[in-house]
Amino acid sequence: MKKYVLAIDQGTTSSRAIIFDINANIVSSAQMEFSQICPKSGWVEHNPIEIWETVYEVLKEALFKSGLRLRDISAIGITNQRETTVLWDRRTGKPVYNAICWQSRQSKDICDDLIAKGYEDMIHQKTGLIINPYFSASKIKWIFDNVPGVYERALKGDILFGTVDTFLVWKLTNGKQYITDPTNACRTLLYNINTLEWDQELLDLFGIPNCMLPKIVSNSEEYGIATKLWELDDSADVPIASIIGDQQASLFGQCCFDVGSVKNTYGTGCFMLMNTKNRPVFSKKGLLTTIAWKIKDEVEYALEGSVFVGGSAIQWLRDGMRMFQASKDCEEYAKRVETSDGVYVVPAFVGLGTPYWDDDARGAVFGLTRATKKEHFITATIESIAYQSKDVMEVMKEEAGIRIKTLAVDGGASANNYLMQFQANILDVKVLRPKCLETTALGAAYLAGLAVKVWKNKEDIMKNHTMEKIFLNNIDEEERNNLYKGWAKAVEATRVFK
Ligand code: ADP
Numbered sequence: 001m002k003k004y005v006l007a008i009d010q011g012t013t014s015s016r017a018i019i020f021d022i023n024a025n026i027v028s029s030a031q032m033e034f035s036q037i038c039p040k041s042g043w044v045e046h047n048p049i050e051i052w053e054t055v056y057e058v059l060k061e062a063l064f065k066s067g068l069r070l071r072d073i074s075a076i077g078i079t080n081q082r083e084t085t086v087l088w089d090r091r092t093g094k095p096v097y098n099a100i101c102w103q104s105r106q107s108k109d110i111c112d113d114l115i116a117k118g119y120e121d122m123i124h125q126k127t128g129l130i131i132n133p134y135f136s137a138s139k140i141k142w143i144f145d146n147v148p149g150v151y152e153r154a155l156k157g158d159i160l161f162g163t164v165d166t167f168l169v170w171k172l173t174n175g176k177q178y179i180t181d182p183t184n185a186c187r188t189l190l191y192n193i194n195t196l197e198w199d200q201e202l203l204d205l206f207g208i209p210n211c212m213l214p215k216i217v218s219n220s221e222e223y224g225i226a227t228k229l230w231e232l233d234d235s236a237d238v239p240i241a242s243i244i245g246d247q248q249a250s251l252f253g254q255c256c257f258d259v260g261s262v263k264n265t266y267g268t269g270c271f272m273l274m275n276t277k278n279r280p281v282f283s284k285k286g287l288l289t290t291i292a293w294k295i296k297d298e299v300e301y302a303l304e305g306s307v308f309v310g311g312s313a314i315q316w317l318r319d320g321m322r323m324f325q326a327s328k329d330c331e332e333y334a335k336r337v338e339t340s341d342g343v344y345v346v347p348a349f350v351g352l353g354t355p356y357w358d359d360d361a362r363g364a365v366f367g368l369t370r371a372t373k374k375e376h377f378i379t380a381t382i383e384s385i386a387y388q389s390k391d392v393m394e395v396m397k398e399e400a401g402i403r404i405k406t407l408a409v410d411g412g413a414s415a416n417n418y419l420m421q422f423q424a425n426i427l428d429v430k431v432l433r434p435k436c437l438e439t440t441a442l443g444a445a446y447l448a449g450l451a452v453k454v455w456k457n458k459e460d461i462m463k464n465h466t467m468e469k470i471f472l473n474n475i476d477e478e479e480r481n482n483l484y485k486g487w488a489k490a491v492e493a494t495r496v497f498k
Pocket residue numbers: 013266267268269310311312313314315327328329330331411412413414415416
């Protein structure tokens with residue numbers, strides 16, 4: 001019996017491949033960074049061919065390191081940076097422009113125009129999203145408007161659009177499979193989360209022809225054989241059996257299967273998702289409604305909120321403020337004082353995300369006294385990550401009408417014990433840090449493994465889900481309320497100063 005699943009995790013700055021065994025242990029992994037192309041301020045692009053080449057390289061390296069052959073691999077699962085947009089020629093496979101990264105703001109004018117014309121409500125009801133350059137549709141239109149001839153070729157059916165998952169599957173199957181899944185489709189602004197189909201009205205609004213859209217498949221089924229890998233090793237036909245956007249993959253990898261279960265990923269920014277099962281909850285306070293996954297015919301939804309500056313506030317302390325050498329050193333400083341002593345840092349370096357959506361806010365520090373030391377400043381910055389995450393969770397609780405008892409955590413900054421303890425205190429929930437922090441890759445592996453019966457069902461998967469550490473609240477309600485009131489005042493004051 002084959003016992004291994006290979007996951008490809010195609011992220012914003014690097015591509016990774018990880019091979020998992022049946023107990024969800026990592027057998028081998030490989031990682032490669034690729035270029036971030038920034039032609040102008042606020043623009044971020046990638047070379048799609050370079051993305052593909054790094055994926056192929058890490059696949060090879062992970063296989064080589066594991067000592068396994070393709071005949072030992074049951075299936076491949078793919079998870080990817082969402083929204084990033086690739087357009088390529090159906091015949092030659094050549095991209096017509098760079099991949100426009102989710103972070104890129106170059107299509108802002110297209111979005112502003114649609115907002116001015118009053119399309120926000122209609123788009124929100126259909127997609128669960130807001131009109132923003134973040135999502136794919138305005139990026140496609142931007143390529144049409146700026147790369148001569150592409151629109152005409154698209155009309156003739158010569159151009160294909162894909163998010164990164166689609167491009168990778170197309171490459172791995174030598175152009176045979178042209179597909180995407182609901183978790184990626186629902187981030188394009190072209191997909192209707194109620195009907196679960198591409199939406200004609202939205203396609204017309206952005207001027208996008210139907211013939212350049214991939215077929216939408218479920219998150220866990222055999223889509224086709226990765227024939228490209230025969231170049232490496234022809235010992236077996238390995239099916240690609242899952243594709244899923246990175247944040248939804250981590251929700252699955254964290255086994256957030258019950259209604260109201262929540263995960264928060266503490267990376268550069270923070271992404272919090274709550275499973276709302278079969279009910280799409282439409283937010284009035286800036287949360288996004290998204291598809292969590294579709295398995296067989298069953299669709300589950302999630303609410304999503306994001307903090308723009310999470311772990312990158314720690315990078316700022318390290319590189320901008322030059323307060324320490326390595327990100328992990330910040331915990332030592334926090335341990336020395338155990339409190340921020342009334343200091344609040346609001347790291348609104350690029351505005352504020354959920355629930356404020358304030359593009360113009362900028363960072364601020366409050367509560368300084370003659371007794372304030374570097375240690376307090378660092379501690380307050382760590383705490384700001386927890387406060388911002390609480391801001392998101394408060395809105396989730398309110399809008400979903402669900403009481404939250406636990407928070408599953410992952411991402412680089414979740415290694416920080418001070419931050420995790422403070423998070424448990426300020427939220428009054430149990431913070432659960434799993435043994436395997438590669439939850440994104442693991443989520444894709446689980447879904448692929450489910451399709452080919454490496455795991456029978458969710459219960460079977462949950463047996464692998466073990467905790468490394470659990471953080472319990474250790475402050476009383478009065479203290480928690482006072483701390484959070486201080487944060488609320490700091491944010492308010494920050495937003496006044498523009
Ligand atoms: P991404 O996937 O967004 O690149 P990662 O999940 O790799 O991010 O996390 C990296 C981020 O976490 C960096 O911003 C870094 O400053 C922060 N970080 C890493 N270790 C710690 C730590 N021990 N305490 C606080 N922040 C940390």
